[in-house]
Amino acid sequence: MNELNKRNLEYLQAYFFKVLSLDENTSSLQYMMNKIVKFLVKEYSLQSVSFIIWDEFTNRYTVESTTNEIERESVSHLVFEAFSFLRQQNQQSFTVEGNDVSICLRTDEKKYYLHIVQSEESQIDAEFWEQLSTECGKMLELLLTYKRAVSQEMKYEQLYQITTKFHLSLEMEDILEETVYTLQKVYPDFTYLLLLSYDNKNDRKLPIEYLQYDNKNISEKAMEAYVCGEVEVEYDLVNQSAILYAPLKGKQGNYGVLQVVTEDKELFSKDIVKFITVLAHTAGSALEKAQLYAQSRRLIDDLRLINETSHQLNSNLRLTDTICYMSHQIRESFHAQEVGFVLFSEHSDKYQLLKGSTLFFSESSAHFYIEYVYNRLQEEKEAIFVNESPFSFSNEEMYYHSIIAVPMVQNGVVKGAAIVLHSDPYSFTFDTFKLLQSLIHHSTLAFTNSMLREELEKLVVTDHLTGLYARNYLDDKVEKSMIQDPCGTFLLIDIDDFKKVNDTYGHQIGDQIIIQIANIIIQNIRVKDVGARWGGEELAVYLPSVPIELGVTIAERLVKKVEAETKPSATISCGVSCWSRDKVDTLEELVLRADQALYCAKDLGKNRVVVEREKENTSYSEK
Known part of the structure; x- marks a missing residue:
């Protein structure tokens, strides 16, 4: 190696050492390569230098850093052929075509390239280009190693933080939100979708869809990842993207799938797949814990509801x-x-x-x-x-x-x-x-x-034959009414010549007539009025808060309807008595006066109403 190449190489190594050891942005590949290409152009009087990456997925070269803005748009045909040649060679690391120098920088991860255009002032031989390829490759490997270390540290710091948050949270929406937030922080260029197997209220507008077999938006790979519990990757050649499906996996089953879509030029490296898989499994375990907790809370609430309801229903409610x-x-x-x-x-x-x-x-x-x-x-x-x-x-x-x-x-x-x-x-x-x-x-x-x-209770207070109330129930209602109401009217009713009806038609028809009259009474009084069987062929009606005049009108209507509607035709006689709060009265006296009025009605020819008032019988209806 000549002295010039040796000095250039030492100077280059010193610059690499300075950049790698002192620069705070060492983890940014594009930033570092921007500095390198500018240094090469300046120090070696080059026309331009471009740092280029080969993308196997898109099958094209991408300019990451350059001092030639024209080349930033696309790699020339000549350079493309040179890089393609170098990519296929394992030994040769550079080619020279006139002023164009194409250098391959081999690393453990992938192949990168430098495209250099020499100026007329450049005095660089092939030996230097070979050494430049070696040194730049070493530098790039160190840079990538450091970048991976920083990235891994950041990723696992995020994993630690999200795991800690998952342990503190039992809310499913918190877990889903934190999962999406962490992914966006680590890989901001990716897009994400949560494909869930259970219904979620999604008040926070998270990117969620539900796994349904009839959902045309869900791919077969997504369903396969959900069913089998394994990570799946598919490539969308139309949109030039890759899609990863990582199952949200718990111990008892899968709770959904995390869908991750790359940008135009990104591929899923092993590190990316590993990180997303671990994160998805961590989220799946947290979702399982939250879901089990929610189920236990629901079961407790359900048992409490059943217990409270049973207790309330067993308290003899109406x-x-x-x-x-x-x-x-x-x-x-x-x-x-x-x-x-x-x-x-x-x-x-x-x-x-x-x-x-x-x-x-x-x-x-x-x-x-x-x-x-x-x-x-x-x-x-x-x-x-x-x-x-x-x-x-x-x-x-x-x-x-x-x-x-x-x-x-x-x-x-x-x-x-x-x-x-x-x-x-x-x-x-x-x-x-x-x-x-x-x-x-x-x-x-x-x-x-x-x-x-x-x-x-109804049987106790109801007459079995007529469906009217029993006499003791009527007595109780009248006594309460005399305390609570301002007045009331009492009707005592007797079926005329009932013995003759029994002798003529038989006791069964006699019972039918009693039932018919009872039904007429029920149909012609209010709900709060009380119709009762007094005994034998005698019936009674009590009308609370009804004055005597209205009570007589009701009694006369009953007399007319019984004669018109009973078959065989029968008639009744009715004695009417009343009480009011301005006079001292008792149930016994009220009944006695109605009974006396009834006897008077019988004596006057039956089928009529007689009212008893102050021991003076007055006929309101005579036939």
């Missing part, structure tokens, strides 16, 4: 109170819009809507849903879970897409159903469906007990 409580619980816990409880008839397709159901079930359009539920339950005997309603209405407010119907079964017989509706499709999850099944299963016994208890 049936209406029970239904109201259940409707409220279901609306609050399942975000349902409509909740209905219906009982089915054993002998027909009619149903009874229980009080406490939401108002929609009292509307005519609810019949379609109830009928649909009834038919399916009769056929399948299984709970119904529908995410798309089979009905459509012109009024969209009445169009409920999501339907859950859970049968209320007792001794193997479907007694009724709880029906839950929501206007949005897929509003209820399968977990919601299973929880509602469990809730209704635990509640059915309470419903049945409430109905049986109220039926028993």
